[in-house]
Amino acid sequence: QVQLVESGGGLVQAGESLRLSCSASGRTYGMGWFRQAPGKEREFVAAISWSGYLTLYADSVKGRFTISTDSAENTVYLQMDSLKPEDTAVYHCSAARTARGISLRAVQGYDYWGQGTQVTVSS
Secondary structure, three states: OOOEEEEOOEEEEOOOOEEEEEEEOOOOOEEEEEEEOOOOOOEEEEEEEOOOOOEEEOOOOOOOEEEEEEOOOOEEEEEEOOOOHHHOEEEEEEEEOOOOOOOOOOHHHOOEEOOOEEEEEEO
16 A cells, blocks of 8 residues: 655645645555546646656646656655646645556556645636
């Protein structure tokens, strides 16, 4: 079992930045960030393999968000720049135990989930 703990959410104005962190209790194949706004389904934001060979972004955040890892700290980060009101959501960290042929863009590709951290962007 891998425990995931997110931090770094908050309230910011449009155009500002936030950095989310996710600390993992164990090593897995890949890590992802998803978000869920009220009344909407959970959607993919970004993903990365611990090897660093694979990095994925949703089209809606490409060029604004950056996912990275710190292997020594077993932590994955999501740097969010040029935030927009439509980025408002609860952001969840996720971990994929192994590479098993399911895209890291899919919720089904992950085995573990964090509780989530709220990001609110005001206009």
